[in-house]
Amino acid sequence: MANVTLRNVRKTYPGGFEAIKGVNVDVGDGQFCVLVGPSGCGKSTLLRMVAGLETVTGGEIDIGGRIVNQIEPADRDIAMVFQNYALYPHMSVFNNMAYGLRNRGMKEAEVKSRVDEAARVLELTSMLERKPRQLSGGQRQRVAMGRAIVRQPKVFLFDEPLSNLDAKLRIAMRVEIRKLQRRLNTTSIYVTHDQLEAMTLADVLVVMNGGQVEQVGNPLAIYEKPATTFVASFIGAPPMNLMSTRPEEIRSQLAGSGAADAGILGIRPEDFVITDQTPADGVVLPLTVEAIERVGAETFVYGTRAQDEQRIAANPGELPPGEVIVRIPGSEAPPIGEKIRVAAMRQKLHLFSGDGRTRIEA
């Protein structure tokens, strides 16, 4: 049971590359914190710094009121689940889980009872004598979890633990991890690049980009009020439509809202409706349907706006200029090539400064 606090944490590699540029995060006792971001954003590095596997260049890492910057991983009272599980291939499942306990000089009876308990929880009891190579991916994943929970550490660290599993198993394990964490009530930090995993698991979501924290908060709050265009396009699938407010067509519709100084307008695909009417307060865009994707419960319409415009600051998942995604109920599907009008209500609009770094409240 412990808080984890990162104060202005920095990491510079010997070559001069700055991987982490001053991160402040506070994870409360028993909370599930998810670090999410694109590849190379520093999220794994940050996690490894908390684990003690990477040195800290600057700032402080505080676990349970103790600055651990200079403390060995084994003495930080943390347990980590690795992406490739990192099970000891020559040890049985039992020994894999018991290894860390025995190294700490725990009595064999206590070791056995802890491992048996973990095996029971994770449904590994019948496999305790097997070697890791005799297990399936999902079972190995559970052994890796077991190795972490037998230690009863202050903090669990997960480094993309589900990315080697197939899609179905990933969802099942995601739910398992959440349930387990709730039950054990152990502070956890979880790294993923999958925004869906991030949204579903997190109490506290930390969106990272380029070694910096873009936004910290409750996942839904982040979804509803993304602080930057990066967060707006990273969280949510399909991504938020971002467009420049420079074209007269959009500028005129935004006039008088106090948001005229905004440079970028964002609208989530699900906030659009196809309509012939012009709503009293909102934005209407004329679109030409380019492609549709029918996935059953919903249909995604890919349209281009009549007017082309300049590209907005490069972001992952950004659409080609002028392209807009609209989500409509699965029962509808406008024919390709048709000209439609889509509308979004004023309160559903997201406005950002021209550089995309600041959210502007209308």
Add this chain to the structure above:
Amino acid sequence: MVEEEGFRRYIAHIILWIGIAIVAFPVYIAFVASTQDNALIANGQMSLLPGGHFFEVYYQTIFVGTSGSTREPVGNMMLNSLVMALLIAVGKIAISIISAYAIVYFRFPFRMPIFWIIFVTLMLPVEVRIYPTYKIVADLHMLDSYAGLSLPLIASATATLLFRQFFMTVPDELLEASRIDGAGPLRFFWDTLLPLSRTNMAALFVILFILGWNQYLWPLLITTRDDMQTIQVGIRKMITTTDALTEWPIVMATAVLAMLPPVFVVVAMQKLFVRGLVETEK
């Protein structure tokens, strides 16, 4: 394997049998010669079937030795060879696995230069540095000793390189997991790296044992006493006799005996050996 039909399959088998015969025939002749009477061989009337002196010749070879050139019983030579081969194989594995561990897992000053120095010794086998090596061994008073026989052959770049390559394929996460599990460098080495290297060590042991067993030049140089002679040197000495008939049955019996330990090692460790060469158990 492609299953060939009828005739072609027989051809293939015949070719294989011819190959086996070419390899096995000299060995067979050696065995046959070792069971004959020496006079018969000297006359050039050796039969191609085993003679009746098997027990007599092998008894004399192992426990008595030749009556002429070297009076050392071959049993003692085999013991010397065995001790030397085992010391070399075990010593090389021990030294090189430790040095590879240092090079792969530790950051210390001049790590790469040290690695390159080890690498360069690949080009300096004992035969090339024989004079300085002899001088050192002589100065250390290690002539005619097991230490002198084995120590200069123990330092090994090949084995170090092999272990280095293997260690570099071991995922970093295993080390990190060990660190989190509270295992220090020695524990990680002992609990994780050594068990994982088992098959590599076995493969290396087979190669190094045979290498050590077959050493000729070095033991010839540094052993002067008959009772420190190795079997490879002994065979050679038995053949050249100055004023007596070469005792061929005993020479051949010695050759057959010299072949047995390497064959035994290969057969006994074949499974591990093949796995060590092909399998990556991670």
